[in-house]
Amino acid sequence: MASPQKEALFALIDEMIDAEVDVTKLRQHYPELKCNAIQKRFVRTFGSYHQGLVEYGLCASNGVPTDVEIARCFEITEDYAVITNEYQAASLRNLYALTEVEFVRLSRPIVDALWTDAIDEMYRDHFPFETISAEGLAQQFPHLRKHIERRYGAFKKLLSAYKTPYDRFISREHCGKAARMGRDFERKLGVILTAIYGQTAVDEDFRFNGCLPDFVVNGRVWIDAKLSRDTVRDKRCKTIEKYRPYAKSLRIYYARGSLEPLNISGVAIQHVSVLYPLLKRAGRHELVEDMESFVERVQTESRYWRVA
Structure with a gap:
């Protein structure tokens, strides 16, 4: 014997049939809001509207659309x-008397x-x-x-x-944009280093034995700027191989990529954000905001199409 809830819904089907409603095609007779309300009642009791029709005796129990029908x-x-x-x-x-969820x-x-x-x-x-x-x-x-x-x-x-x-x-235009961003990052990093260590401590024109690091701080720490963290890991990048034999200390800062620091052959490779505390200590909060804005722009523009 059917439960009271099922009997009530069977009675509803009887009423719709008496009103000459094709209960297998409710949307041809009722507005969407009413169709959804009726189907929800059946879902709560039978699991689906179609199952309610099956138990009433109107539909076969294998009424499932094919992949081709769904694809259409x-x-x-x-x-x-x-x-x-x-x-x-x-x-x-x-x-097939399917609910939206089904x-x-x-x-x-x-x-x-x-x-x-x-x-x-x-x-x-x-x-x-x-x-x-x-x-x-x-x-x-x-x-x-x-x-x-x-x-x-x-x-x-x-x-x-x-x-x-x-x-x-990688189009010429795209490579040009990456190159411009790289130069912008190098320039901004120079401003940051100067704010932290002082104008006289940062040398931007250092040359030694064919090496040209972007910056040398206090005559001993060589610093190179890379727009992307991945650049350093690229086998074509020779910065570490070329500079390490001559530098007492070599550091590489990048703008794009994971904040997780790297260490390759004893060389610290860090996101530029590690310098933010030193900038704040120097009272240069505007440089932090400027670099954060730049990093966000770089990440956004290169998130999907890799910056070379």
């Missing part, structure tokens, strides 16, 4: 976004696959990328960012999956 509820736009075809989705939900759960793997297809379409449409750079892609299709990161981990890994050299994506 979505489409990939010209700018490679996956959007819902609301008319198709509503029709499918009505056909529809989302069933469609999630289909939507994920469609985002992968969208990324693939973007890649194939723009290859060999002669007219647009990686930075341009990020600006033109920002909605692809999180899906590339979730699917591949990073844009560079996407390129690796397609066996495409990363250098192809």
